[in-house]
Amino acid sequence: MRVDILAFGVAKDIFGQPSISMEITNDATVYNLKYLLENQYPRLKQLSSYMIAVNNEYVLPGDTIHERDEIAIIPPVSGG
Amino acid sequence: MRVDILAFGVAKDIFGQPSISMEITNDATVYNLKYLLENQYPRLKQLSSYMIAVNNEYVLPGDTIHERDEIAIIPPVSGG
Amino acid sequence: METGFERYSCQIALPGFSETSQRLLQQAKVLVVGAGGLGCPAAQYLAAAGIGTLGIADHDNVSVSNLHRQVLFGPADVGRNKAEVAAERLRLQNPAITIVPYNQKIVHENVLQLVAEYDIVVDCTDNFATRYLLNDAAVLAGKPVVYGAIYQFEGQVAIWNVRNSNGYYTPNYRDLFPKVNESQIPNCTEGGVIPTLAGIIGCMQANEVIKYISQNGELLTGKVLIFDAQSMRSRIIKIGNITQTYITALPISIEQPVITVADLKQALAANSVELIDVRNADERELFDIGGRHIPLNELENNIDQLNTDIVKVFYCASGIRSAEAVRLFKLKYPEVKAFSLEGGLKAWRG
Amino acid sequence: METGFERYSCQIALPGFSETSQRLLQQAKVLVVGAGGLGCPAAQYLAAAGIGTLGIADHDNVSVSNLHRQVLFGPADVGRNKAEVAAERLRLQNPAITIVPYNQKIVHENVLQLVAEYDIVVDCTDNFATRYLLNDAAVLAGKPVVYGAIYQFEGQVAIWNVRNSNGYYTPNYRDLFPKVNESQIPNCTEGGVIPTLAGIIGCMQANEVIKYISQNGELLTGKVLIFDAQSMRSRIIKIGNITQTYITALPISIEQPVITVADLKQALAANSVELIDVRNADERELFDIGGRHIPLNELENNIDQLNTDIVKVFYCASGIRSAEAVRLFKLKYPEVKAFSLEGGLKAWRG
Incomplete structure (x- = not known):
């Protein structure tokens, strides 16, 4: 299935755009998605941590992703 | 069908609560809803104008309301 | 970097922003109407960001109860x-821009001339009469208005009357609320307001101004943002792309003269006025002055049956509904004298 | 009304608010850490609303490029x-409250003592090291933190570590981001920031503080709000009800000493240091200093192969990545001297 992924903060720069579309398997977990993303965008891995939210909820690596889920990649922000 | 109506501004005071639930016919229009509401809450009529939004869009009296629509009553606000 | 642009280096560094954007801000003329809860933060951030000419209009004086939100x-x-006072503070904050204070009330007679001198108007007013007057004047002049309004924990923000590429204008305040019965909408003095809401909405207004002038970002045109400071939830409601209103003249301005308790007592003794109580039946049951x-x-519905030979004095609990009554009466009988009891029965009872 | 409460009459009039709520604000001690883009508006509204004791900590001095957002x-x-300076301004705004400025840097050695003196901490800092330090100190002390962070057009707000009725604490910053590679996250100087965003997020932080202290409204506990000033859209992301982190000590503080270009040139002439370029291959291809x-x-992955007999100097383009390199190196070899080239190759080339 194809999922849309929204980028926030520096993830926008890493993706080069505010959202991307990606093909994942039907039973993909958050862990699988992270692996695919970090392969395609190695800078993402270098962030040490970033939050993945699915339908406005924080998710854990083992959670499954479903069709039409809204996925958001939210890296830390430092400014004040 | 039963619809939930969210109240904003002084409509919260008029309804006495931030949201109400109301029974309307299946093919009810915004006009029908307004009539029912103003009958039950006469102070609403005295506002002269207030905005009705359905699913975060401004609607006109002739528009039909559907089940599961999110209805919001938004009166004018004066403070500055 | 251009001389004097060091101050703005952290906004010039933004994607989509440049020294050209900064020059647009520098050349812009922005009129903030109302230096209250919304006008203070809006003007503060517009001055900080380097708007070249900032007009600030308010005829009111600072009162103690303003200080919890008028920073x-x-x-x-x-x-x-x-x-x-606002101009004095903002000149210290950014001496390189021009700040023009107006201490007169914005009325029918001066609004068009004032709006003509600016590129964009920021509506930080606290009453419907001035909101409609500003809206209609800006529509007549073809200028955008950044609208903000607050009550208790809830605020509204939008930008009105922006000319799109086809020459049409986006919706304005009358698309949202064609008219208002002012007496039915409590203001901040009655219902209260949380100070931080004023800050959030005022900053959002300044944000729309900066986006409009620097031509960067998606404006709140054809939309209104509703924000709730209790839950921190906000929603953006779509109104439409083009205005459906036809404004061809300023709203009719109707004077709503008031009478003091002392003057009313004299007039009643002289039998020279007729009293009309515009409160509800249950309020009248408890107490009335005839x-x-x-x-x-x-x-x-009953206005045709009124006797027009004698001066009318309308009264209610606080003077708000009776002022609206005077307005309705004068719409029908512009030549007949009518007053609203100032301060209402609250003032009468002392 | 209580003496001195006239100033607050428009917030005491709010539903759910009372003179008792105002007394809670008056008795509260709030520590704002960072008097920059977020700290200025947050402190302004906390002072306006009548917080009894307001601590403001910042070791930094005002610079010209701060002025576009630090109002x-x-x-x-x-x-x-x-x-x-902030304390001076705020005392004029509200002389009836106590304002305590701290001009020292918040570090490992003073953070616990400082946090102990306050009821709630407002994180308006501009760097990850201080954010983690404050977060961990507040968790150790059992006090809530109102978090705010901004970058370009985007901001985050939350309240961490609030004790719920079962005695458990809500999530904190480490639930969201367990650790950060600071060198990979651009700051506002590099990426820019829109001033009005600082105003909006800072006011939202003050709003959470007022709601927490006055016990009114729904707090952003177990959630983080993400706001985008370009589209004006915001979303609230649920994290969970209870923290999943176990913080038992302050984070290890590692010094990251720097060396100036002049000192490095001398050291290179004396052959007393080893240089390590931590940039990418394509950057090195264009220019290097050996x-x-x-x-x-x-x-x-390569840290075990480094020679520990000679002083190390790490370098990159601007000094950010080389500072991170020093941190990684010192984690492994606390006893070996290592420096980051201050200002990086940008400074070397002048």
């Missing part, structure tokens, strides 16, 4: 004109 | 300590 003022400013009883919401 | 300061304040090449992201 440009302190107790030492109480009694002074708000526009003038006269006819026509609740405000029945006044329009 | 408490003007050009006349450049070079002065931010906490002290030494080994180990890109930052390969440093941890």
